[in-house]
Every structure is written in structure tokens, then in C-alpha cells.
Amino acid sequence: MSELFDAVDALIASRSPLPPPVERKRLRQAHGLTLDEVAAALQVRRATVSGWEAGKTEPRPPERDAYARMLKQLAQLYPANAPVPSEDTAVPETPAVPAVPAPSVAEPAKARTEPTADRIPEPVSEDTALRPAAVPHPVATTRPTSRRPPARNAAPVGSPAGGVDARFENGPLAVIDFDADGQVLAYCVGGLVLDVPAKSIPALVEWTLSEGRLGQPKLSGPGKDGDPLLVLTEAALEHYGLPVTLTKEERLTGRIPEGHKVIKQLARANWQLTKRGFGPWARIYRPAQGSERSCVQLCIPSWDALDTRHWANTGQLPPADLARLLGTYAARVMTPRGSTAVTGLELMTALHPPTRASEPDATGRRHSEHNPGSLGKDPVDCAPCEAPDGHPLLADLPRFHQRTPAEVLGEEAYDWARPLTDAECLRPHLVGIDVNMAFAAGANGLTVGLGAPTRVKNPVFDAKLPGAWLVDLSHIDLSRVKVAKDTWADLDVTLLPSPFTPKGERPQGPAWYATPTLAYAVELGYDVTPVEAWVRYDNGRYLDGWYNRLRDAYLATMADLGVGADLSPEEFLAAMDGYRQRDPQLAVVVSAVKATVKGGIGKLRERPRGEGWKPGQPWRALARPTWRPDIRAAVISRTRINMHRKIVKHAAFTGQYPVAVLSDCAVYASDGPSPLDFLPYRDGKPLPGGFKLGVNPGLVKWEGTQSVLWGEGVREQFAAPELNLARYIKDGTVTDVDKGE
Structure with a gap:
């Protein structure tokens, strides 16, 4: 008889009543149970439980009876009209590391x-x-x-x-x-x-x-x-x-x-x-x-x-x-979408698509039209001075012709260094500071051309008009510059890089400059008289959304790594110490975001790569509306000018000058090993317009510290008295490959 009873019990169990799949999931979530926990209790796979909740499969004995028993008890605890705890605010099972979890989604089958x-x-x-x-x-x-x-x-x-x-x-x-x-x-x-x-x-x-x-x-x-x-x-x-x-x-x-x-x-x-x-x-x-x-x-x-x-x-x-x-x-x-450089460029287009749907016409139909504020769907020709060597616009130049500054727009990042003074040699340390997301900060709020350039003879300079300007700046004397309204400062010009050339040399005659460079000359208190220009009357702040998204990505990830935007200088330096080890995966994301900025700007003037290309022939990148060397030049110009402006403010206030500048890194001789040993802070406040420690784009972080003896020794070893020490300040390693850069 007991065998008959067992058979009846088994028959009943095989038809144990179960709520609908959606209700099964609701009850599990209401009690804060994971699929893994339920699967472990029932001794089945996680995917099996997920299938039951999705309605793809139904449980069979002996698991069915146990599953029905669990759901029955949960239904008593959580009636259908009871609120379900929010998945976004419930306490995690294990201590969470800073991360970017995916938004809540329904569990799919399998x-x-x-x-x-x-x-x-x-x-x-x-x-x-x-x-x-x-x-x-x-x-x-x-x-x-x-x-x-x-x-x-x-x-x-x-x-x-x-x-x-x-x-x-x-x-x-x-x-x-x-x-x-x-x-x-x-x-x-x-x-x-x-x-x-x-x-x-x-x-x-x-x-x-x-x-x-x-x-x-x-x-x-x-x-x-x-x-x-x-x-x-x-x-x-x-x-x-x-x-x-x-x-x-x-x-x-x-x-x-x-x-x-x-x-x-x-x-x-x-x-x-x-x-x-x-x-x-x-x-x-x-x-x-x-x-x-x-x-x-x-x-x-x-x-x-x-x-x-x-x-x-x-x-x-x-x-x-x-x-x-x-x-x-x-x-x-x-x-x-590809490399970080490709993704940086694709992000620009994703934020400013070239076309949009028009308003309905008389028949109620919509058509594709130009999206205002975008670069459009067709490429535009650059100005001859903006064209890199080998461009089709330069096909008529002699084969080995070396273009002069009066023929080519040469806006590039800083690579400048000088010998140390006797006083600097007596200081024990060389300290490098690096501008966070420097090229992103250079793009922020920058007005750039959206369409084709227009040639103008003897123009009046307009700081609000993006373009390339041919002008002679050799007369500008940086020994006396305006550092604020009605405030001038005397500087030692032999210790400063020129803001007008990447190598920091004083211009020797007429040259092409992007608008931000000329605007800075005016800011320093000097007149500029261009003789020619290629300007873009169709313009706008095309890169603002791009900057904002990359800035937010950078700041959010750094905050997850424990480096917030509201820290004091001392707290910031402490937070930056070892931040990469707190979550190496997120540290890689930070590096990728930075590379997206630099690569995206560089991609605006992509050069030919293989493809059987010969000078004077077009290459594939020229067919893109985002091949815009003028925008790249404007961003680099503004980035270099931003760095020089801070250098000048620092020199005027402290009498300290950099010994080397490489792109977004500046090196100073210092009595102590920390940036706080030479950056002027008063009551926790930085010099207005100067260098400020912090995580935001445009602020600076500590790049590295080496001894003055190291710097002099490296230069002597390679017989290079003006070797750019900013290139090696991070860890002090210099190789034979590097010395000629």
C-alpha cells in the first residue's frame, strides 16, 4: 500500500501548481534572491531556473515540487499587490568595487x-x-x-x-x-x-x-x-x-x-x-x-x-x-568602432550627424537635409596652407621643395627645452606637472569652421573668426607682456618658449597661424596685421558636445577610482598615488578615454598609410567630411596657448621658469619633490590663471620627479645640452632610441 501512496504523491507532485512565469520572477526578486541562489537550492543550473521564469521550459519532478513549495511560501510573504524592492538601490551581495554595472534588464532564457x-x-x-x-x-x-x-x-x-x-x-x-x-x-x-x-x-x-x-x-x-x-x-x-x-x-x-x-x-x-x-x-x-x-x-x-x-x-x-x-x-x-582614434572621430559624427529629417512638405513627406552645426555629408577642400605635404593641392610644387612657415600652417604641440641656469642647478629636484586632458580642454568652447574656407587679402584680424592668417609676429617682445587688464609684467625672455612656434623659437618672419595663436598675441598686448587669410564664415562650437562627453567619461571613471573633483591639493595628490591599482580595469578605461581625445584630434588630419599612395595623389581619408586639418590646427594652437598662458602667469608671479615643455607636460627646478613645493598656493587657493592641481581637464597632476643631477647627467651622457627632459621625467628612463627624438 505504501508504494501506491508514494505513486500517488509522485503523481500529485508532477502537477504541482505553479504561478505564471512573470509571477515566479516577481516572487524571487521580492525576496532578494538571485537565480544562482535558487539554482543552488534546487540543485539545478542557473539557466534552468531562468528558463522556468521565461516560460521556455517547465520544471519536472522532483525539482517541481520543491520549486512550487518555495513559490507558495514566497506568495504568502509577498502578495501580488506588494511593492517590489528596487534593484537599483538594494544592498549588493558583496562589497562593490567602483564600476559601471549595466542597467537592470530582464533575465533572458539560457x-x-x-x-x-x-x-x-x-x-x-x-x-x-x-x-x-x-x-x-x-x-x-x-x-x-x-x-x-x-x-x-x-x-x-x-x-x-x-x-x-x-x-x-x-x-x-x-x-x-x-x-x-x-x-x-x-x-x-x-x-x-x-x-x-x-x-x-x-x-x-x-x-x-x-x-x-x-x-x-x-x-x-x-x-x-x-x-x-x-x-x-x-x-x-x-x-x-x-x-x-x-x-x-x-x-x-x-x-x-x-x-x-x-x-x-x-x-x-x-x-x-x-x-x-x-x-x-x-x-x-x-x-x-x-x-x-x-x-x-x-x-x-x-x-x-x-x-x-x-x-x-x-x-x-x-x-x-x-x-x-x-x-x-x-x-x-x-x-x-575601431581604434581609439577612429572611435574619437566617430564620436564627433555621432554627436553631430551630417543630416536630419526635414519638416513635412506639402505632401506630408520628410526628406534628408543638412543638420545645422555639423560638418555635412560631403568633404570640403582645405586651404593650401592647411594641406600637409603630398596633398593634391601641392602637386605642382617641386619634388623636394621644403615649405617655409610662410607657406604652411605649422600649429603643433610644444617640444621645447633649454639648459638649466646656475641657480636651477643648485636646486635638488626636477618636478614635472602634466595638464589633464589638455587637448580636450583646448577643444572646449572653441569656435571652428564648419564649411569651406574663403581667401581674404589684407584682412582685419577677428578673434571670433576661425581660420589661418599670414602675419609677421617677429616683432613681439615677450620680455614685457600684459598678464591682466592694465597689468604688465617683465619676464626673462631667454628662459621662456615662444608661444608662436612648437620648438619655442622666436618667429623669423611671416608665417601662417590659427586664430587662437593670433588672439593670444593680441591678449599679450601687441598689434597684429595679417596680409592674407583663409577664413571660415560658416562656423560653430562643433566640439563642445564631444568634449563634454569625454570629460564626463574621464571624471566619472576617475571618481570611481577614488579621485574626485572636489579635493584639496594635498588630498588630490594623495588620491592620485596608486589610483591605478585600486581597479586596474577602470585604469585602462582612463587611458583609453585619453587616447580617444588625442587620437580623435589627430585623425582630423589623417595621412596616407600604404595604399600604394604617391605624393600628389588623393588618399582615402580625404573623402571624409571629418578630414579637417584646420580643426586639428585650431585645437593644437589653443592647447599650446593655454600652456603658455599658465607658464607666463607662473613666471610673472614667482620668477620661476620651466626648463622643458613637451606637449602637455612642463618641468620645473624645485627645492622639494612635490608640485606643492613650487606651485604658489595661498590659503589653499591657486594663482589665478596659473597652474592648479586637480582632476578636471585643464588642471594639472604630478607627472614625476627626478634629481637635477639626473637631468644634467642624461644630457651629458647623450651630448645633448637641450635634451627635452619632460619626455623622461615620469620614470627617468632614457634609451638610445629616445635621445634623437
Whole structure:
């Protein structure tokens, strides 16, 4: 009889009543339980519980009875009308490290979390010098379902105000891996891991667009949504029939051969590749149908997609950590579209799309029209003085002609140094200070040309009009300059770089200058009389939104690393000490953001690379509306002028002069090893208009300290009395390769 009773009990258990899938999930979340906790209690896989909640599968005995029992008890505790605790404010299961978790999303079917590595190598700094490996620091990347990190980190910079876009609920990207169990996995932001059924690259692309729910909402009204990014691990490459590394020939061409079997698979499935082919950053697409895009981008780290100068050894991270790092960058900047330089340029376009939809016409139809404030969809010719050597505009020049300053706009960053004075040699230290995000600060509020230039003879200089101006500034004497309204200062001109040339030399005659350089000459109290100009009457503050987004990304990540914007000088220096070791992954994001700034500005005047190019012929970049050497020149001009202005204010107030300046780094002889030993602070307040310690763009941080004996010894060793010590002040290492730079 007992056997009959057992059979009846089993029959009843097999039909144990269960609430609807949505209610199952509500009850679990109401009690603060994760999928992992429920799975562990029932001795099933996490994906199994996720499937029950999604309605994809139903539990079977013996788990069904236990699951029904759990849900029944939870229903008594949490009636249907009871409020559910917010996932964005609940206490996390483990102490949270500063991070950028993904916004809350619904758990998809076949989802699981995996353990992750607890460290990555120390990132490469902005000047590409390698540092020792970081101290291991545990980083939790497993994504809780019902518990979140503190609210201050719950919404990444750039998240849509209305919350998560349901089309992209799994985030902007996924790292695709093939595990030891023979399963393809997609590691998404926040620790989410999806099972991927695709058995080929074409099927993977289809899955991404139909089921992956990956992508990024557009950054501006007239813009386009960001395409999903798939990062392929070495195991995934092998699984899908792609090489783990490229041959030497493939690295040179930047792609695998057109006859590769995977490319043939894509062609048979009616997928296309862009002109750059299947390389480290491949774009796979079908022609757009109306406003609907069908495009997926691939990133292949083992093919050198992630430059170690900016991403350190990111490509060697475990999939979950790689997804977290790239996801943080994507949320705060944008989904990577290629190198940091390419992404910096793409961000400009994403924030100022070239076209927009017009107002309805008489028939009610809309059409595409120019988007005011953008660069438009067609490239414009540069002025001859703005053209780099080899440009088609210069095709008629003699082959070995060396252009003079009166023929070419030479706005570049500082590379200047001088011998130490006797008094400076008696001081024990050389201290370097570095301007944070200097080129971003140079772009902030800058008016640049939006359209083509207009040639003007004998113009009257207008500081509000962007352009290039031919003028003689050799008469300007920096020994006496205006440092404030009606206030002049006497300076030792032999100890100062000129603000008008990258090498700091005094101009010798007429030369081309960008508007910010001439405006500074006027600010210093001198008249300027241009004889010619190429000006842009169509202009605007095109880079403001670009600056704001990159500034916010930088400041938010630095705040996560413990370096806030409201610190005293002493607190700031203490917070910067070892900040990279607090979370090496976020430190890499900082380096990538900086590289996005510099690379994006540099990309505005991209030079030909290979392509069988010969001087006088056009190259591929010239076809872009974002090939704008005039904008690059204006940003660099303003950045150099910003540095000189601070140097002059400091010299006028303290009598101290830099011994070397390299781009955004200045080196001073000092009685102490800290910037506070020579920067003038009074009651915690810096010199107005001078150098100020802090994390904000345009403020300065400590770059490094070496001894004066080191500096003199290096110069003597290489027989270079004016070797630029700012290049080596960080760690003091100088190599034979460096000495000639």
C-alpha cells in the first residue's frame, strides 16, 4: 500500500501548481534572491531556473515540487499587490568595487553567470611608458539579478534618461567564447552570459540581430543607433574556422584573404563586408532597408584590434572581465568602432550627424537635409596652407621643395627645452606637472569652421573668426607682456618658449597661424596685421558636445577610482598615488578615454598609410567630411596657448621658469619633490590663471620627479645640452632610441 501512496504523491507532485512565469520572477526578486541562489537550492543550473521564469521550459519532478513549495511560501510573504524592492538601490551581495554595472534588464532564457579573473596587467600610461604589474585586486563581475551596486553607479554616464532601451537590454557588446563543454557563450556587460546556438559566423550575426538584444541607443536626435559589437576570443575564432593570429602578410594588408571560407560563408548568406575587409575590426552588414540597419561589428583582440599602448593587455583578459572593461568604455564614451582614434572621430559624427529629417512638405513627406552645426555629408577642400605635404593641392610644387612657415600652417604641440641656469642647478629636484586632458580642454568652447574656407587679402584680424592668417609676429617682445587688464609684467625672455612656434623659437618672419595663436598675441598686448587669410564664415562650437562627453567619461571613471573633483591639493595628490591599482580595469578605461581625445584630434588630419599612395595623389581619408586639418590646427594652437598662458602667469608671479615643455607636460627646478613645493598656493587657493592641481581637464597632476643631477647627467651622457627632459621625467628612463627624438 505504501508504494501506491508514494505513486500517488509522485503523481500529485508532477502537477504541482505553479504561478505564471512573470509571477515566479516577481516572487524571487521580492525576496532578494538571485537565480544562482535558487539554482543552488534546487540543485539545478542557473539557466534552468531562468528558463522556468521565461516560460521556455517547465520544471519536472522532483525539482517541481520543491520549486512550487518555495513559490507558495514566497506568495504568502509577498502578495501580488506588494511593492517590489528596487534593484537599483538594494544592498549588493558583496562589497562593490567602483564600476559601471549595466542597467537592470530582464533575465533572458539560457542565461548564466561565470566566475571571473581578479586582475589585469597595469595599463599603459598616456605617454605609452610601461609600468610594473598591478597589485591583484578582486573585481566582482558576476551580475546579481535582484541586487545592485550602490545607486551612484547604477546609471552609467550616457545612459538614456528613460532607462534601458528594450531593444538593447543586454548592453552594447558581447565577448564571444567557446568553453570546454563545447558551448558558445556571449559574455555581456554586468556579468550576464548567454548561450549562443550559432554554429557559423553568418549564424552568429543573425543571432546577434534577431535574439542578442545588443546595441546602443543613438547619442543625438538625428543620429543612428550604435551597432552591436562582438569581441571574439581565440577559442571562438578556432570554433568558427578563423585564424587565431594573422600572418605577416595579413597584418600588412589588415585582413584575411578574400577567398577565406568564412568570407565565402558570409557571401552565400548575403552578408557584405566594408572596403577594409575582414580584419581586426570587421563590419558585416546588409544594405539598409529604410531606417532599419542590419550591421554587426567584430573586434578580434588576437589580431591586434586593441592597441596595447592604450588598452594594455586587455585582449588577454578572461571574457567576463573583457566585457566589463569594454562595456564601461562603451557606456561612457560609445561602443568602440575601431581604434581609439577612429572611435574619437566617430564620436564627433555621432554627436553631430551630417543630416536630419526635414519638416513635412506639402505632401506630408520628410526628406534628408543638412543638420545645422555639423560638418555635412560631403568633404570640403582645405586651404593650401592647411594641406600637409603630398596633398593634391601641392602637386605642382617641386619634388623636394621644403615649405617655409610662410607657406604652411605649422600649429603643433610644444617640444621645447633649454639648459638649466646656475641657480636651477643648485636646486635638488626636477618636478614635472602634466595638464589633464589638455587637448580636450583646448577643444572646449572653441569656435571652428564648419564649411569651406574663403581667401581674404589684407584682412582685419577677428578673434571670433576661425581660420589661418599670414602675419609677421617677429616683432613681439615677450620680455614685457600684459598678464591682466592694465597689468604688465617683465619676464626673462631667454628662459621662456615662444608661444608662436612648437620648438619655442622666436618667429623669423611671416608665417601662417590659427586664430587662437593670433588672439593670444593680441591678449599679450601687441598689434597684429595679417596680409592674407583663409577664413571660415560658416562656423560653430562643433566640439563642445564631444568634449563634454569625454570629460564626463574621464571624471566619472576617475571618481570611481577614488579621485574626485572636489579635493584639496594635498588630498588630490594623495588620491592620485596608486589610483591605478585600486581597479586596474577602470585604469585602462582612463587611458583609453585619453587616447580617444588625442587620437580623435589627430585623425582630423589623417595621412596616407600604404595604399600604394604617391605624393600628389588623393588618399582615402580625404573623402571624409571629418578630414579637417584646420580643426586639428585650431585645437593644437589653443592647447599650446593655454600652456603658455599658465607658464607666463607662473613666471610673472614667482620668477620661476620651466626648463622643458613637451606637449602637455612642463618641468620645473624645485627645492622639494612635490608640485606643492613650487606651485604658489595661498590659503589653499591657486594663482589665478596659473597652474592648479586637480582632476578636471585643464588642471594639472604630478607627472614625476627626478634629481637635477639626473637631468644634467642624461644630457651629458647623450651630448645633448637641450635634451627635452619632460619626455623622461615620469620614470627617468632614457634609451638610445629616445635621445634623437
